[in-house]
Amino acid sequence: MDAAEFRRRGKEMVDYMANYLANIEQRPVYPDVKPGYLRSLIPTEAPLEPENYEDVIKDVERVIMPGVTHWHSPYFYAYFPTASSYPAMLADMLCGAIGGMGFTWSTASEATLMSVLAARCKAIQQVQASNPGQSEAEILPKLVAYTSEQAHSSVERASLIGGVLMKKVPTDDNYAVGGGMFKKMLEEDKAAGLIPFYLCATLGTTPSCGFDHITELGPICNKENMWMHIDAAYAGSAFICPEFRPLLNGVEFADSFNFNPHKWLLTNFDCSTMWVKKRDDIIGVFKHSDQPFYLKHEHQDYNHSSLLQNWQIPHGRRFRSLKLWFVFRMYGIQGLQAHIRKQVALAKEFESLVRADKRFEICAEVIMGLVCFRLKGSNQLTELLLKRITESREIHLVPCHLSGRFVLRFAICARTTDSRHIQQAWRHITQLTFEILQEPNH
C-alpha cells in the first residue's frame, strides 16, 4: 500500500468508523459466539503473497465483528464505561503516524518481567516440593537469575521488581554469552548455596546485535531445571526469513520467547509478542488471586489458562492483534521478508562504506540491520564525532560501549530508508570527520 492508496483507504476507514459508531445500536451488544469461533474463519498461516485490501476490510465484518463486545453501544451497561470521543480518535490517528516511542523503545520489558515472575513462582514450588519446611521468605534470597552483560536494562529492572538477585554473565569476542562461562558461574553459585533459577538469553543484543549461544545455554538450563527466556525483541522479526533461521537453533530449549513486531515487522507501536512453552507456568503467577465476581462469565471454564488477563501485568489490553492481521495480509510473508532483506542489505552497504575508509573500523559482525563502527584511535575522537553529528541534527545516532571502546551504532530504522539515504549519511559523517581531523589538536 503506497501513500496514495493510504489516503483513499484512510478516508474510507474514517467513514467506516463514523458509520460503525452511528449505527452501533443495530448490532447485538454482546457477541453470540463461542471461544475459538475464529479458528474456522481464518487460515492457519499468514498469506505468502499480499492480499487485496478489499478482502481484508470485508473480513472485518465477516470475521472480527461477530466476536466483538460493543463497549460503546448504548445497550452496554456492564463494568464501568470505557471512554471514546472523536477528538481522542483523531489524536490517536496522529499518534500512529508519528509512531515514536515515549522516551525509549521496549515493551519486551513486560514480557521479561512476566517470565521472571513465572520462573520465581515455579522455582519456589520446586524447592518446597523437595524441602517442605522451607518458607518463601527463606527461599527468595537464595534465588539467582542470569543475563548477559550486554542484555537490555529492562532485564535488570525485571529482577528488581521481582525482588531476586540477577548476575551478569561476561560475553565472548562476539559479545555473546557461551556455555563455558555460564556453567562456571553456575557451579560457583551453587557451591555458595545459591539456587540458579532463570536465564534471560538475548538474540540480537541492543549494543551490537550479538546472539547468545542458545544451543549451548539451553541444555544447561534444562539440565539445571532453570527457566530460559529468550529476548529477541529486535532480531526476532528476521526469523521469518529462512536464511536467518539457523540463529534460532536452540529455541526448543526455551521456556519463553519474545519479540517485538513493533520494532521490525511493520506494525506500529506498541505490539510485543510472547510465547511460553507451558501456559500454566505463566498463569501460575496469579493463581492465588481470586477471579472477582464481576469478571466471571459464561465461558470462564472453557479454558481457564486462555484468559489473557492472567498472562500480563495490566488487566486490559488494546486490540493489538488487529494491526498484525492487517499487516500480515497486506504485505504477505514475502512482503515482510523483502522488508527485512532490504534493510539488512542497506546495513551491508553502509558496512562496505565504512570498511573502505581506512580511518574507520567495524566493531562487531554485521548480521542484521545494525552497524557498529568507530574512528580508529582514542575514544575521545569518536566521542567528538558523535557530538558533531548530534549538533548538526542531520542524522540521529546513539553510541554504545564494546570492550571499553566508544562505538557508534548505525541502525537501519525507517521503513522508507533507501540507498541514497545511506550514501548521504556516510557523506555527512565523512565530511564531519574531515573537519575534525583538520583541526590543529588532531
Added chain:
Amino acid sequence: MDAAEFRRRGKEMVDYMANYLANIEQRPVYPDVKPGYLRSLIPTEAPLEPENYEDVIKDVERVIMPGVTHWHSPYFYAYFPTASSYPAMLADMLCGAIGGMGFTWSTASEATLMSVLAARCKAIQQVQASNPGQSEAEILPKLVAYTSEQAHSSVERASLIGGVLMKKVPTDDNYAVGGGMFKKMLEEDKAAGLIPFYLCATLGTTPSCGFDHITELGPICNKENMWMHIDAAYAGSAFICPEFRPLLNGVEFADSFNFNPHKWLLTNFDCSTMWVKKRDDIIGVFKHSDQPFYLKHEHQDYNHSSLLQNWQIPHGRRFRSLKLWFVFRMYGIQGLQAHIRKQVALAKEFESLVRADKRFEICAEVIMGLVCFRLKGSNQLTELLLKRITESREIHLVPCHLSGRFVLRFAICARTTDSRHIQQAWRHITQLTFEILQEPNH
C-alpha cells in the same frame, strides 16, 4: 464534534498523516528544544469552553512537532527501528473506533503495582535506617499491605507480583473502609510483629462505587508512616465537577493517586494517569538500575527524576497525552463536566425507575453513574433474571456480590446513552421479570 465533523476532520487527518510521512525528510530528525520548552507554549490549565478544531490542529505544528524525534525519518539511525506501515495505521484507527477492552478494563493496575513497589522500597529503607543489621530478606516477610475487601482484583495482584502480604479490610454498610476497623487491624498486626507499610484506598469501588473514608484513613497512614495510594480509576473523572469534589477530601494525605481518563473522560483506551507526592519515591524502585549507555542523552542531567521510563514497568509508552490534549481542548472543562453530569443524571433516572417498582430494591447509594439493584427475594431469582438478560443479548450487564446478596450492576457507559435507552433497558428488564414471575415455580 459530531459524526459529520469527524468524517471531515478524519479525512483531513488522513491527509495530514500521509503528508507528514511523505515529507518527513524535510523535518530535522532530532528536535532542537530543551526539556520544558512546552511550558511556555501552552496554557497552564485546560480551557473552560471548547476550542475550535482549527486552533488545535494548527498547534500541532506550533507546539508538538518542534519537540518530536521523527523515528520514521530516513535520517534516524538510533536505537533499533520502530515499525510503521499504512495497514497497521488503518487497523489502529479501527481499533480506536471499536475502543473495547482486551478482556477487562483496567490499567490502573499498573499504577497500583508501581505504588506497591515504591512503598516496599521505601519501607525497607526506613526499617534498615533504624535497624542497620536487617537484610531485605528479613524485612520483606514482615511487611503487610492493606486494601478494602471491595477493592479491584488488580490490587491483590500487585501484592503477589511485589511478593508482599496483603490483607483485606472489611467494609461498613456503605461498602467503604472506615478508620475504626482499619486501626484495629493495624494494632493487631503490629502486636504480632508485622510492619504495616501500604494502604490502597478506593474512591469508587468496582462492585458498588463505594468511597473509602480517606479523611479517616489518611491521618492514620501518615501517623504510621504508611504509603496511602488512592485508586479512583472510575470515579476520578467526576472530580472535575465541583459538586463531587467533597468526595476527594483527604486526598492531601495520599502519597499517590490514580484515575483512568479512558474510563469516564472521553479519552479512548488506554490512558491512565497517576500522581505521586514525591517523585523520588517512585523512581527509587529502579534506582539500582544502571542507565545504559545507549539511553544516555544530552539532557539526562536536566532532571533525572523526570525520565518517565523510571516511573513505569515498560520502557516505552505511546504518545497518550496527545489524546488528552485534543479532548481537553475540543470539549473544554464545561463540556467534560456536562458529560459527567448527564451520565450521573441517567443513573438517577434508572434508580427512580427501579425504586418505583416494588418487586425490586436498590442495594447501594447511587452517587455516580452506577446503579446496584436486585429482585427482592432469593438470590436465585436475580441470578435467573441475569441469565435471561444475557441470553436475550439486548443489553449487557455484569453482577456483583454485596453482603452475600447477588446484585446487578447497571453502569452508564456509552457516550451516546440517552434517556430513551434507559427507558428501553428498563422495559426490557421488567418484561423479562414479568415472564419469570409468571412461571409456575415462582
